[in-house]
Amino acid sequence: MPDLTTPSHSLSSLLIGLPVLAVHGPTSVAVHGLTLDSRQAAPGTVFFALRGATVDGHQFVGKAVELGASAVVVEELPAELNPATTYVQVADSAETMARVAAAFYGHPSRQLKLVGVTGTNGKTTCATVLHKLFRELGYHVGLLSTVQNQIDEEVIPATHTTPDAIRLNALLSRMLQAGCTHVFMEVSSHAVVQHRVTGLHFTGGVFTNITHDHLDYHGTFDNYLKAKKGFFDALPKSAFALTNADDKRGPVMLQNVAGRRETYSLRGPATFRARLIENAVHGLHLELDGREAQFRLIGVFNAYNLLAVYGAAVLLGEDPTEVLTVLSGLTSAPGRFEPVVSARTRVTGIVDYAHTPDALENVLQTIADIRQPSQQIITVVGCGGNRDGAKRPIMANLACQGSSRVVLTSDNPRFEDPNDILTQMQAGVKPQDLGKVLTIADRREAIKTACALAGPGDIVLVAGKGHESYQEIKGVKTDFDDKRVLLEMFELLGK
Structure with missing residues (x-):
């Protein structure tokens, strides 16, 4: 009404x-x-x-x-x-x-400092950490993300990465009325193609990376790339465009940009540069634009996310030293490399939203970088239904490469038969890896089995759903939270 x-x-x-x-x-x-x-x-x-x-x-x-x-x-x-x-x-x-x-709604975006974050991986982490950062810096801030929408601390449940244009402008208007000066939002490729962000005035845009995803919708990788680039092409002359110079398609995003063109890098020349000093279980140690800082986030992929956040904040006029001081104490978004440690045997569960080959590879590499030689990595992974099927065998193969044991299971099968999805995933398992792989369609049983296989100090990665609190089967969403199930299984199995 x-x-x-x-x-x-x-x-x-x-x-x-x-x-x-x-x-x-x-x-x-x-x-x-x-x-x-x-x-x-x-x-x-x-x-x-x-x-x-x-x-x-x-x-x-x-x-x-x-x-x-x-x-x-x-x-x-x-x-x-x-x-x-x-x-x-x-x-x-x-x-x-x-x-x-x-x-x-009176063009609310024109009265806000609206920054959009796009890319395959890292959107949620960057937008969420920017929201936390600017809250700590004393601003009233809005967040539009996959996990949730927020007006300062008020949480508004999210149904899409980017809401439809009517709801989006209504939310921006509400944020403006609540006194927000800054809004950070994820901008999905779907949102660009479907004109959900058309007509908005962005102060800046951030590009994280681009890998194999959403080809079920876009048809080809080139179309997917064009959708991401379409966001940058539409930025006004007054806006900044900040891109990952280490992604081979990062510089492409800056072509035809009317505003300021800025870059960030861990490997070469850029506007904002960082050097990885240490990547450990307690967090990252980086030298960033000549200043050293410790961060609570873990993994090289998070070093890029932190660098993107730092660059965006400085481009928005914040003091670099103050930004680093606040950033060093912040945590990531829910369901993004989120640890759950058992009290008895110190088995570590890690819940992560990794649902693309690149994201899964990043998470497994991060675990490999910080684990002790005696620790097994046991990975639970599935692939969503009614989505790009080409990545299914790739995901299974990557899980095998980076894990001691693998349990293939359901993600959100939606309207597909879970067993059909699993058969496609199994096609990616090489003969020499067959002995380390179990296939269990029921996700709860899969997580239980992985926990049972874990010995003291081992690491159980549950990948694919992250923050999601449901599982969608044949169009019906039922309660399912990977983190909660992990904790239940630790307790049930005496871990």
Whole structure:
């Protein structure tokens, strides 16, 4: 239902400057709310018919009109027009919705220092650590991430990496009203292609890295790369673009950027440079732009994340020394290399969101770097259903390369048969590794088995779901938290 506390706009004022193909009906109608869900249509609302990957919103135009929508935005006009409804025909409903939503909520992004973080891995950690950092620096700060959305300490559950354009602008407006000056958000490739961030004014953009992911949606790696680059191409001249110079496609992101082009690196010349002094179980020791500091985060991949956060903060005008001082005490995002240690046998469980080959390889390499020679690494890993299948055998092979024992299991099978997914993963297990691999479709049993296999001091990595508190099977989400299950199994098995 529309929020009647929102100031009213005329439809004509929301369409100013937008490329409209045709209008049937008056544009003087008052607008109190926007929706892409026909069930929420009502008098005073504008319904946007979006063409999705599986559902075409145009088939619900009639429902929206029946419920009294004052206007509908479509790419294709219906055969019959209701004289009580205004029909706005455009070339792209999603792009129009994003620009109308920004105008409806008073362009909140223009009054905020909005920084977007994009890349395959590291988005959540960078956005979350930036949020924590600027909170510690004394600012009121918003966060838009895979794990959760936050206004300072108030948590708002997240359903997508990047919300739809209506909800996104509503959240930004709410953050502005709450006194936020800075907002840090993950920008997914889907969000760019689907125009969820179109019409937003970004102060800066950060690129972490790009690897094999989301090809089920984008079709080709080139399309995936173009989606990421599209975010940087759209940055205004006043913005900064900060990219990972050590990723071979990092410099590509800076091509055609209108604003400031900045880089960070652990290996070569860059605007912001760091040198890894120590990577240990207690954290990282880095020399960063000539200053040494200890950090609580672990792993080379987190050295890059910290460097990106440091660079973004300095580009936002913060004092480098103060930034390093605060950063040294911060922790990562939930479900990102999150340790769980058993009280009795000191078995260490690590929960990590690694669901791509690159992320899994990074996590296993990090564990290898900090483990003692006597410690076994036992990895529990699966792959999501209805997603890119090409990475499944690769993930299984990487798990075998980096682990003493491997338990292949379900992740979120969604509408796929878990056994089909596991068969594809098993194809990546080399003959010499067959003896170290178990396949257990039930994720709880898989984690239990891995814990049972662990001896005193061993390390159990549970990869793939991280912060998620559910498992999705045949469209139904049931409670499932890897961290909680690990703790339960430690207790059950007397670990």
